[in-house]
Amino acid sequence: MLNNTATRYGAVARFFHWSVAVLILFNIALGLVGENTARTADTAGWLQTLYSVHKTIGVTVFALAVLRVVWAVSQPKPEPVHPERKAETFLAEMIHWMLYGAILVMPLSGWVMHAAESGFAPILWPFGQGLPFVPKSEGVAYMAGAVHGLAARVIYVAVALHVAGALKHAVIEKDGVLARMLKGVEAGSPDAGHVALWPALAGLMIWAAVVAVPFVAPVPERAEGAAAPVEQAQLASDLPVWRVEDGSLTISVQQMGAAVEGRFDNWSAAIAYDEESGTGEVTVTIDTTSLTLGAVTDQAKGPEFFDTENFSTAQFEGEISRVDDAAHEAVGMLTLVGQEVPVTLAFDLEIEGEAARMTGTTVLDRRDFGMGAGYEDESTVGFAVKVETNLTAIRQ
Ligand code: HEM
Ligand code: HEM
Structure with a gap:
């Protein structure tokens, strides 16, 4: 079954979830390794490969994320399995929205940073290195880099809570929440009648704040x-x-x-x-x-x-x-x-x-x-x- 229902994730939603999840987790790992590797002659070659792979995966994630969001809005969102647990459901859904934001903001900020600066590791897709409307500018690269770094911190917390929640459902509660994302089985009740407006707003507000911070925080004067x-x-x-x-x-x-x-x-x-x-x-x-x-x-x-x-x-x-x-x-x-x-x-x-x-x-x-x-x-x-x-x- 390709489509979602009120109690099940369809194959397309599951494909998008797991392909993006694997690529994002891999890219976080690459980003962290890159961040913690000393810049010397010995590491320059391998760091270039690392960042080229990081950027190429990131751009791929962006394409998948756009398709995923388009797909998600055209589909019913499966009802929460425990709608009576108000706080937990709110948190879980807010994090879903934070993750949706992350899969767009994270690659896009990286891409803008890359397009605004020259040099270092190229993206390996054959579609050029620049982005329309993004000038070569240190200021733009600095801002986008600040969003990328801050977004990374948000995504660490969101992914950690999300994975911990999924494991709790799978290991402790054994309630089919993980199984419906893994195998597409049904879980929950189709007539929970749950409306998830506030968690969506809360999750998206966090992203608005992340994107706004570099604009309101003063750019440090270059020494x-x-x-x-x-x-x-x-x-x-x-x-x-x-x-x-x-x-x-x-x-x-x-x-x-x-x-x-x-x-x-x-x-x-x-x-x-x-x-x-x-x-x-x-x-x-x-x-x-x-x-x-x-x-x-x-x-x-x-x-x-x-x-x-x-x-x-x-x-x-x-x-x-x-x-x-x-x-x-x-x-x-x-x-x-x-x-x-x-x-x-x-x-x-x-x-x-x-x-x-x-x-x-x-x-x-x-x-x-x-x-x-x-x-x-x-x-x-x-x-x-x-x-x-x-x-x-x-x-x-
Ligand atoms: C799936 C999306 C992505 C994720 C999860 C991600 C994650 C990360 C993380 C965790 C870091 C290190 C932490 C930090 O800088 O504070 C990082 C650094 C970096 N990322 Fe990404 N990234 C993504 C996409 C991209 C894209 C698409 C590009 C460029 C086209 C890019 C370019 C960079 C660069 C250049 C750095 C090094 C920044 C620096 O050292 O100042 N990233 N990324
Ligand atoms: C090992 C890692 C992961 C596990 C075990 C996992 C598990 C799950 C499960 C079980 C659900 C369904 C929740 C429900 O039915 O209420 C879900 C939904 C979701 N996951 Fe993950 N996930 C993982 C990684 C990620 C990552 C890295 C991202 C994105 C950065 C992500 C984004 C999402 C989103 C946006 C949803 C909501 C989908 C929707 O309802 O439209 N997940 N995940």
């Missing part, structure tokens, strides 16, 4: 956002000085074969440049703690890569020379994580009146700086780090 601006280096040059108005310093690395974009929010550049001769000097000072790199920011700042705790600044000092028209290069030394490495930054410089616009790119090899030594090949983190700068500066 690096609050850091003092990097002080500009002093140049000894007599050439005209240019003051940076605005600009960006971004990096891009290949992670698990996909590009992850990041940026430094806090940096300064001291520039002296003579338009006539096309020569000059530049010193760029970068606060490495201001790095954000998609989902892998913490790993990138950690001891294996930028090691920002021990090396909070990086500096490039170079001599500028014109190559041809707008094409220039700055040849100098980059000091990063205590290593000094020669670097050439090729850039275009366009001057209009008192304003100069520069756009430049260079590709560094992380191994030159001893970064990610544990990641010996490129399967997890590529060797090449593409650095892009663009800025506008005003002649002083």
Whole structure:
């Protein structure tokens, strides 16, 4: 029998219940293992697999959950087996509604978090990684992550109570409650006439609160956002000085074969440049703690890569020379994580009146700086780090 009746769960409802239950329990386990695994070079490969599987299962659960809810609303809900036990029935039904909420909120919050951030483990379904209407945004990813984490706590409690209740019925009361979900047998009375509005509202209110919390709780100020601006280096040059108005310093690395974009929010550049001769000097000072790199920011700042705790600044000092028209290069030394490495930054410089616009790119090899030594090949983190700068500066 495919359909539910007042005393029995049909095959479709049972299929949805058990397929979603198994996948959810498995995903909780994966989430917990992932959460409690240290992020090191040794675990990076397996953590990526773990999260890819977690996300893929989660997205599958979401699809099943939507079908399940559509099915459930088209079906009679079997009557409670003990409607006379008011409190117990209320609790059991409230938890059912919490679980219905969980199977939607849990995967959807995870999915939004994934779609809003770049990098790390991909979903394995061939339907792309993004979601319509979800922008790439740290704020959105933070909010969705907060809902995901809070929802996890709600689901632990709900599942624990739900399973404990099911076991109580099966082991102590032997009243057919578990059997009607397991085997589709009948239990309870068809004319209990029970209306379950309040437990439904209570269960759904809990979800409304979970989803609302990140919106009302203040987003913690990122420590690096609050850091003092990097002080500009002093140049000894007599050439005209240019003051940076605005600009960006971004990096891009290949992670698990996909590009992850990041940026430094806090940096300064001291520039002296003579338009006539096309020569000059530049010193760029970068606060490495201001790095954000998609989902892998913490790993990138950690001891294996930028090691920002021990090396909070990086500096490039170079001599500028014109190559041809707008094409220039700055040849100098980059000091990063205590290593000094020669670097050439090729850039275009366009001057209009008192304003100069520069756009430049260079590709560094992380191994030159001893970064990610544990990641010996490129399967997890590529060797090449593409650095892009663009800025506008005003002649002083
Ligand atoms: C069946 C649905 C899901 C369940 C039950 C679930 C459960 C969990 C749990 C228990 C955790 C660890 C606890 C915590 O972060 O506080 C976690 C973490 C995580 N989940 Fe899920 N999840 C589900 C779906 C998804 C989906 C669909 C995605 C992405 C497409 C996803 C992405 C993540 C990520 C990235 C983390 C790590 C968060 C971090 O470390 O900040 N999850 N999940
Ligand atoms: C070993 C684990 C589980 C057991 C033994 C179990 C057992 C049961 C039983 C016996 C019922 C029927 C209750 C009744 O007839 O009044 C039920 C209903 C339900 N279960 Fe589970 N369950 C388990 C895991 C889960 C999980 C992980 C979820 C979702 C996250 C879930 C969601 C639900 C929902 C939403 C209902 C209500 C279905 C409806 O009446 O429409 N269950 N479960």
